[in-house]
Amino acid sequence: MKAFAAVLTWALLTLPVGAETIRVGMSGGYFPFTFVKSDELQGFEVDFMNAIAAETGDTAEFSTMAFSGLIGALQAGRIDTVANQITITPEREAQFVFTQPYVYDGAQVVVREGNDEIEGVEDLRGKTVAVNLGSNFEQLLRELPFASEITIRTYESNIEQDTALGRVDAFVMDRVSSAQVIAESPMPLQLAGQPFSEIRNALPFRNDEPGRAMRDRVDAAITKLKENGTLRRISEKWLGADVTAPAS
Known part of the structure; x- marks a missing residue:
């Protein structure tokens, strides 16, 4: 009986104190960050959030939905954060609190293979350009000095x-x-020029007391994942490169 009591006490002591479920929204259609293959949700963001949960002692619970609906779901409280390469912008910072960036990247123009008329962002004048609905890339295009000459389709x-x-x-x-x-x-595509804007991607949380508390706990976990190399290994696994720190 004493042995059982000792085992039970040890088990209780080793359980995470105040463990929570972190409800994570993602599109499930943004390869290689979040996608479904063989009926399994996987990708950079899935590994990243599971690593955070392992660090904090929480559980990551994933919900997939259209990308354009993710921010609304966060605002409505149906999810706690969005792990879908959400770029920090002044407009979003006015609504949410963000963790530190965990991916540093750039906006890239892509064209049909063999298209030599577009060799970079400057050549988008008079062109029709597609972006994902709800993404920050539409805003980046609208901020260009020649934005009025670009037709944007979402x-x-x-x-x-x-x-x-x-x-x-x-x-x-x-x-x-x-x-x-x-x-x-299988589509014939190619990159056109170099990235034309640096983007910093992070996890947004609601700007209320519970949201800020969860943000702080997750942010501390991100720091540890950077320090122990876990974040770098996740990046190299899915992206073939380390994009978790700003370019030197």
Whole structure:
């Protein structure tokens, strides 16, 4: 009986104190960050959030939905954060509190293979350009000095297909995802020039007391994952490179 009591006491002491479920929203359609293969949700973001939960003693619970609905779900309290390469912007900082960035990337123009008319962002004048609905890339295009000369189309999906088929002239996505899409897709695509804007991606939380508390706990875990190399290994596994620190 004493032995049983000792085992029970040890088990209680080793359980995480105040463990919570972190409800994570993601699209499940943004390879290689979050996607479904063989009925399994996987990718950089899934490994990243599971590593955070292991560090904090919480449980990560994933929900997938259209990318354009993720921010609304966070605002409504249906999820606690969004792990889908959410870029820090002044507009979003006015609504949410963010962790430190965990991915540093750049906005990239992608065109049909063999298209020599577009060699970078400057050549988008007079062109039709696709972006994912709800992403920050539409805003980045609208901030260009020649934005009035660009026709922007927003898509839930298939921007690479319509670009390859000539329905739009180009699409804009982050450079890491663009390179992965080109490598994995049967569509004839190529990068056009260099990234034209640095982007910093982080996890948003609601700006209330519970949201800030969860943000602080998750942010501390991100620091540990950077220090012990876990975040770098996740990046190299899914992206073939370490994009978890700013370019030197």
